Amino acid sequence: MKETVRQIFTEYLNVHGHRKTPERYAILDTIYSIDGHFNVDTLYSLMVEQEKFRVSRATLYNTITLLIDAHLVVKHLFGSTSQYEKCYNRDTHHHQICTQCGQVIEFQDEALQQLIEQTRMSRFVLSHYSLYLYGLCSKCSRANKRILKNLKNKKEK
Amino acid sequence: MKETVRQIFTEYLNVHGHRKTPERYAILDTIYSIDGHFNVDTLYSLMVEQEKFRVSRATLYNTITLLIDAHLVVKHLFGSTSQYEKCYNRDTHHHQICTQCGQVIEFQDEALQQLIEQTRMSRFVLSHYSLYLYGLCSKCSRANKRILKNLKNKKEK
DNA sequence: GTCAGTGCAAACTTTTTGCAACTAC
């Protein structure tokens, strides 16, 4: 897997006349070792603190831009910071975002995926899409019910 | 319409013990006079420069938070700044975002809407959702084709 | 050897926060 995406990236860099620097491959490797979402800050500490590979944030932003263009990474905007995730050979999935605790859960739904991809749009060439469902995760939902119940009990007293 | 949302907002402020300040109603009015998306900066200039109603950005952010909580405004995250739109009595719609020029087009699709809302999720209480389709608008798509064609012609020469 | 790419720090943008003044209640 990591080997395959390295090859794809190399091809992309060649075609676009970009240089094959060790930083770029190190960043690609690290990203493809992450499951789920990450932001630039978590990627930075993963590389610098854990893998002891010194890179600057500027280079992270620069390289992520290339990886998005090479269709090896996708960017998401929920919450305050940009979130990214690897996307080569990954199943299409959607996102449930808890509006209370911020937790993001991925889920798959064949029917949804098919319908979205089948939807023929006039005057628009679709490249990719994001479906974000906002609501309450089970934990927060239960917590809220408990609080409501307690309030009610107090009132009855 | 504006009268109705004012009443809803008044009710919301009462229930939550917030004060009914002229700033809050002026902001609500301005937002409900805007068609489509806006960000805090455009709202600010609309109010201060055009309507001559002096408000601070801090108050805009504060009030928008209340309006979102009152389900009178929704927040979108595409591009660099948060985008907002009025949502009372509006038809559900989805967003096409051109990755080249940034243009955002709203479109409706009954089948999509129904399927998303019918999708029963385990352990999740849905409140609202956003579907963003990324791709090329007709203008940019045509422009790219033209550029490609020119390149090809040059090569053939 | 050349110039794209890097690291660093400064700049910039958007949003949040602290505090004195104000005003809705």
Add this chain to the structure above:
DNA sequence: GTAGTTGCAAAAAGTTTGCACTGAC
């Protein structure tokens, strides 16, 4: 009168930019 709101300015957070240095080609 009191406490919630406001405006302002400063701070914070995330991202971009300028520039000297480095290293891929």
